[in-house]
Amino acid sequence: MAFTTKATITTFGGRLLKLSHESPTTGTPMNLNLFIPPTATTASPAPLLVYLSGLTCTPDNVTEKGFLHAHASRLGLALLFPDTSPRGLDLPGEHESWDFGSAASFYVDAARDPWRRHYRMESYVTRELPALVFQTFPELDPSRVSISGHSMGGHGALTLYMKHPGMYKSVSAWAPIANPSRCPWGEKAFGGYLGDDKEEWKKHDATELVKAWKGPLNCLIDVGTGDNFYKQGQLLPENFEQAVKDAGVEGLTLRYQEGYDHSYFFISTFGEDHVKHAAKFLGLRQ
Amino acid sequence: MAFTTKATITTFGGRLLKLSHESPTTGTPMNLNLFIPPTATTASPAPLLVYLSGLTCTPDNVTEKGFLHAHASRLGLALLFPDTSPRGLDLPGEHESWDFGSAASFYVDAARDPWRRHYRMESYVTRELPALVFQTFPELDPSRVSISGHSMGGHGALTLYMKHPGMYKSVSAWAPIANPSRCPWGEKAFGGYLGDDKEEWKKHDATELVKAWKGPLNCLIDVGTGDNFYKQGQLLPENFEQAVKDAGVEGLTLRYQEGYDHSYFFISTFGEDHVKHAAKFLGLRQ
Numbered sequence: 226m227a228f229t230t231k232a233t234i235t236t237f238g239g240r241l242l243k244l245s246h247e248s249p250t251t252g253t254p255m256n257l258n259l260f261i262p263p264t265a266t267t268a269s270p271a272p273l274l275v276y277l278s279g280l281t282c283t284p285d286n287v288t289e290k291g292f293l294h295a296h297a298s299r300l301g302l303a304l305l306f307p308d309t310s311p312r313g314l315d316l317p318g319e320h321e322s323w324d325f326g327s328a329a330s331f332y333v334d335a336a337r338d339p340w341r342r343h344y345r346m347e348s349y350v351t352r353e354l355p356a357l358v359f360q361t362f363p364e365l366d367p368s369r370v371s372i373s374g375h376s377m378g379g380h381g382a383l384t385l386y387m388k389h390p391g392m393y394k395s396v397s398a399w400a401p402i403a404n405p406s407r408c409p410w411g412e413k414a415f416g417g418y419l420g421d422d423k424e425e426w427k428k429h430d431a432t433e434l435v436k437a438w439k440g441p442l443n444c445l446i447d448v449g450t451g452d453n454f455y456k457q458g459q460l461l462p463e464n465f466e467q468a469v470k471d472a473g474v475e476g477l478t479l480r481y482q483e484g485y486d487h488s489y490f491f492i493s494t495f496g497e498d499h500v501k502h503a504a505k506f507l508g509l510r511q
Numbered sequence: 512m513a514f515t516t517k518a519t520i521t522t523f524g525g526r527l528l529k530l531s532h533e534s535p536t537t538g539t540p541m542n543l544n545l546f547i548p549p550t551a552t553t554a555s556p557a558p559l560l561v562y563l564s565g566l567t568c569t570p571d572n573v574t575e576k577g578f579l580h581a582h583a584s585r586l587g588l589a590l591l592f593p594d595t596s597p598r599g600l601d602l603p604g605e606h607e608s609w610d611f612g613s614a615a616s617f618y619v620d621a622a623r624d625p626w627r628r629h630y631r632m633e634s635y636v637t638r639e640l641p642a643l644v645f646q647t648f649p650e651l652d653p654s655r656v657s658i659s660g661h662s663m664g665g666h667g668a669l670t671l672y673m674k675h676p677g678m679y680k681s682v683s684a685w686a687p688i689a690n691p692s693r694c695p696w697g698e699k700a701f702g703g704y705l706g707d708d709k710e711e712w713k714k715h716d717a718t719e720l721v722k723a724w725k726g727p728l729n730c731l732i733d734v735g736t737g738d739n740f741y742k743q744g745q746l747l748p749e750n751f752e753q754a755v756k757d758a759g760v761e762g763l764t765l766r767y768q769e770g771y772d773h774s775y776f777f778i779s780t781f782g783e784d785h786v787k788h789a790a791k792f793l794g795l796r797q
Contacts, residue, residue, distance in 0.1 A: 234774065234776050235735075235737060235769075235770040235771050235772070235776070235780075236776035236779070236780050237779075237780050238780075241776065289575070289775065289776075290576060292578050295578065295779070449521075451521060483521075484521040485521050485522075486520060488520065489575065490520050490522035490527065493523075493581070494522050
């Protein structure tokens with residue numbers, strides 16, 4: 226299914242496209258934003274950084290408040306902002322809480338009814354969406370893709386990176402839910418989407434997945450020390466860090482940023498670092 | 512009246528304060544945001560750039576979407592984001608249209624009832640608010656202030672700059688309403704706030720005020736050629752430019768930016784240029 230272009234906006238010299246399409250994977254319309262830097266051409270296609278948003282967000286929040294495109298434009302990097310869940314459904318309980326259902330997919334393919342038919346965000350993000358993007362935009366390079374995300378999207382980025390070795394050249398996350406099997410958000414989401422078998426949960430938990438990772442991790446993580454969700458134990462980056470150490474995995478840079486919270490003011494502050502991290506692994510000159 | 516601090520947010524190394532206070536000038540509570548760069552100290556106070564927002568906005572829009580504090584932090588500049596009108600009133604017709612009344616003060620002191628008692632935004636922005644800010648924050652320098660704004664706020668910046676010579680070291684505007692006496696927005700606002708005497712309107716119209724300006728203008732203006740309000744004749748920067756030429760005034764840089772619209776994607780793209788413009792006149796190293 227082709228994209229419908231809802232808006233084309235000139236910003237930082239590039240093109241920001243607000244797109245929608247009918248997704249066979251989710252069985253719903255899906256919205257996304259795509260930033261194409263001014264240097265991208267069919268003859269010299271731009272690499273792509275996928276950014277997965279956090280709970281409650283649409284693709285518009287980071288597009289308007291993250292300023293990632295300011296840096297991506299300068300470096301010649303395209304940015305893809307998928308939505309956080311299918312839209313337009315009315316499944317039982319789907320819209321009742323902000324941390325489950327709509328805008329809270331956790332980027333898994335759900336195994337339980339009624340979610341499993343539509344909540345297939347892992348397949349959507351890793352297969353359908355990039356295929357359609359690269360088919361539609363020959364000025365983007367399908368061989369050079371990295372992934373990043375914030376909070377629930379940081380969980381998504383870390384897990385999809387490790388579940389699909391070779392698909393992404395690097396990964397980064399702001400305040401990721403780094404051990405969802407052991408925090409209230411993750412327990413609720415995994416129980417609801419995947420069921421009660423905690424062995425299944427491990428397949429979608431960055432702290433578990435990294436135990437089997439081979440090679441360098443190519444990973445940058447920032448966490449704000451003033452982040453209430455970090456303080457409440459929803460993020461648990463320390464568990465991820467420990468698992469990385471225990472597994473002898475190289476290539477994790479985890480930084481605690483003094484006083485920063487969980488908001489887009491935090492994301493935008495360190496956006497340049499995350500864009501440069503991806504650019505480095507995607508072969509762009511800094 | 513002292514400020515109430517509603518939030519303190521760490522961003523780009525500085526402090527973003529969401530403040531409110533009871534204003535004797537407007538007789539209402541007033542909200543504002545203030546960004547203080549990390550270098551500001553009582554011993555070495557930072558200069559201040561005032562940014563006036565456009566129609567429909569609160570101080571939060573530009574704070575979240577303008578990205579000005581990224582550049583201000585690096586250069587050592589503080590940013591003050593006042594509100595676009597008094598709040599908390601229910602005057603007849605105040606909330607009926609988006610281009611008059613609440614969030615649409617046009618930064619004048621109204622002369623007509625029922626507006627004149629509360630809609631005194633020129634006095635608020637030029638007198639009460641800076642006095643309170645500099646009294647409360649000794650790390651800001653009251654002798655080094657510039658002004659800027661977007662759309663209706665660009666009108667506000669240009670007119671307050673010229674109505675109060677010496678108060679501001681420079682001025683800049685994104686897509687300003689540059690000749691409000693001759694556009695539908697301005698005619699509605701000035702008729703409503705000031706009355707039918709068009710000689711009075713001239714005292715609040717940048718294109719009229721510049722005819723009497725002495726000295727350099729120290730002014731940067733950007734307008735997007737894809738801006739629908741520009742195309743509709745609401746902005747009329749060409750009238751301002753012609754008046755500047757006719758008056759033999761130096762120091763206007765007016766740029767037409769190909770394809771840009773009226774949105775915060777336009778503001779943020781050229782934010783660095785506007786912050787640097789102010790910084791230059793405020794004695795900061797680039």
